[in-house]
Amino acid sequence: AQSVTQPDIHITVSEGASLELRCNYSYGATPYLFWYVQSPGQGLQLLLKYFSGDTLVQGIKGFEAEFKRSQSSFNLRKPSVHWSDAAEYFCAVMGGGADGLTFGKGTHLIIQP
Amino acid sequence: EPEVTQTPSHQVTQMGQEVILRCVPISNHLYFYWYRQILGQKVEFLVSFYNNEISEKSEIFDDQFSVERPDGSNFTLKIRSTKLEDSAMYFCASSTVDTQYFGPGTRLTVL
Numbered sequence: 568a569q570s571v572t573q574p575d576i577h578i579t580v581s582e583g584a585s586l587e588l589r590c591n592y593s594y595g596a597t598p599y600l601f602w603y604v605q606s607p608g609q610g611l612q613l614l615l616k617y618f619s620g621d622t623l624v625q626g627i628k629g630f631e632a633e634f635k636r637s638q639s640s641f642n643l644r645k646p647s648v649h650w651s652d653a654a655e656y657f658c659a660v661m662g663g664g665a666d667g668l669t670f671g672k673g674t675h676l677i678i679q680p
Numbered sequence: 681e682p683e684v685t686q687t688p689s690h691q692v693t694q695m696g697q698e699v700i701l702r703c704v705p706i707s708n709h710l711y712f713y714w715y716r717q718i719l720g721q722k723v724e725f726l727v728s729f730y731n732n733e734i735s736e737k738s739e740i741f742d743d744q745f746s747v748e749r750p751d752g753s754n755f756t757l758k759i760r761s762t763k764l765e766d767s768a769m770y771f772c773a774s775s776t777v778d779t780q781y782f783g784p785g786t787r788l789t790v791l
Binding site for chain 1: 711713715721722723724725726727728729730735736738771773777778779780781782783784785
């Protein structure tokens with residue numbers, strides 16, 4: 568069965584500092600990979616996705632993620648965080664088509680002044 | 681920009697009552713999904729729906745749950761007899777093929 572691990576439950580970063588959120592997945596083939604962000608009381612907003620091709624993908628709000636097959640990872644990065652980035656971040660995997668997404672438990676990002 | 685909408689935003693019900701959660705997917709999307717998120721936990725897949733039938737469902741989606749696309753725009757999730765543990769945020773999503781876009785969710789509270 569597929570699974571997603573986000574090892575960091577909480578991360579605190581200073582405003583303006585760089586950010587990396589970790590995601591490891593378990594899947595039998597090459598999966599489709601996603602990062603979603605959830606602000607308090609809000610729905611899930613798609614940040615970026617990886618299906619194939621260039622392993623470094625760019626998303627919205629200045630985020631990027633790198634797919635590393637050898638490490639089964641899809642880490643999310645941002646060079647300089649803003650206070651508005653404080654939210655819950657979810658990594659997800661699916662096989663394609665009508666498959667449901669399998670989500671990780673999420674990483675809660677706290678931005679300190 | 682088109683978006684998925686859900687109604688109501690918050691539903692309070694008594695244990696044992698039936699509830700229907702409603703979603704309007706993005707108009708040209710073909711795949712529809714329901715997920716739930718119990719407070720403080722991860723988002724869990726419930727069911728996917730394509731071509732007017734269920735494509736995939738999780739272990740959570742038991743006989744108490746059903747989905748329907750009653751017309752060309754709405755997609756509904758029915759819980760026949762709610763339990764306390766059904767209290768959660770329910771998200772609808774839709775996609776053309778592989779990228780799912782989520783609605784804002786319905787918070788269901790079962791008393």
